[in-house]
Amino acid sequence: MEQGAARERATERPSPPFGDAARDAEEAVRVPEQARAESARAGTARAESARAGTARAESARGEHTHGEPESPGVAPAPVPARAPVPAPRVVRHSVRGQILDALRTALVGGELVPGEVYSAPALGERFGVSATPVREAMQRLAVEGAVEVVPNRGFRVTERTPRELAELAEVRALIEVPVMLRLARTVPAARWAELRPLAEATSTAAARGDRAHYAEADRAFHRAVLSLAGNEQLLAVADDLHRRSQWPLISAPVVRHGVLVADAAEHTALLDALIAHDLAVVESLVREHFTGSNA
Template sequence: MRQSAHGSAETGIPQVRPTASRVPPQPVAADVDRERGVAAGGATRGEHTHSEQPIPGPRPVQRASVRGQILAALRTALVAGELKPGEVYSAPALGDRFGVSATPVREAMQQLALEGAVEVVPNRGFRVVERGTRELAELSEVRALIEVPVMLRLARAVPVERWAELRPSAEATVRAASTGCRATYAESDRAFHRAMLSLSGNEQLVRISDDLHRRAQWPLVGGAAGRGELMADAAEHTALLDALVAHDLDLVRALVGRHFAGAS
């Protein structure tokens, strides 16, 4: 999954070759302006609107879709280690790789900056934040404070058959871990935790926990988890689900505590 970054001959800024496919082309400014004029009830020269109902044009929606695709691709590149901690990446260089302009890349990077994944470097681009074990430990502690009490409460309240329905999700994490691809595993790992927490019926809890989980998945300086670590983490999912189905609350308490103690 890892791909090497190459410096640009003109800027010297590393570039990354993302695994995502090229994004559909963005609308040109003239098209967007024309559509906005119609949506506002105006008419472009030579057109007759009369009593026609204004129809919103699809292109602004497409731009939002492009930005979302770029954000997802950049998050994947972060987890996979394609965007390396401490390196600076420019929006134009990344835009060239994705086949889009620098604008949606810059907007996506601004979102990642808000999440703490990158920091803005004036006149250069964005630097991937270098994370240490202390930050990871702090994230794990916060996740445990939020999720462990909820999981223990759900273990007592949720019917066994509801836990059994999560079996495919738990098995999916094992398959993803067996690939050794951290980005693939990260998606299935978060999906499993979301599925479990969603049984609480608290959407805000699920959203906040998922955000903390995503942050905890960014690789540390010096490398990411290997296949063996991913397999061990996935095995804890299936063991926890077995304990929940068996309604073994003591084992659930022990497994949940152990899982978050080694969360990554």
């Protein structure tokens, strides 16, 4: 009887509720899943943050990745302004070139007297520049034979004699006459007619008695004629000889007005002969033009 009662009491003792155990089991499973989900969300957030940072960095560099939205609220980095381009400096060579032209004009016009010595500082003061560009220009004129270097004093203007001018004229004729005759046979008349304004410029300067401007117009006319030969070396040699022949004579530093007018008239006559292809007149005019004066 006692054993049977004990078995009945054992049977009646309540066992642990099934619902609590299930919930514990489910919780045990759910906690790792939540942890993994939270970890995944945190990883996604970090990835989004990294992409946003990259986009901001690319925007600052002026880059953009297509297909990705730009980060809102991020102002683009300002583009640095370019440094201003400095104004071109006036180099000494330009100043020297201007002084060289001014000195040549003074030589042709007789302002610089043959035989006189001129110092670079004094000429620099006259032209409003330092002595250096004047000295460099004078060195160039010395190469051309217009002046001579006088140690510790300056530069002496060359005393060009009539014999020297005659020799220069002979050399010019030897070079230019054959070229002129060849051009007279080949260049069409319309091309020669285009040079009339240059011939007229020499006549205008001659009528005014402007020796310096006449010298420039005269060289321009001869360069235009010889340029039709297409030989740059010929132009350089002929122009150098032409300049040397333009320095004033010792006895007549300023060429007479009538001589300039006669020389200018020969330019027009030469064009007429070239247009007519009259070779005999062309040769005669060129030789007389060189030997008749120092223009």
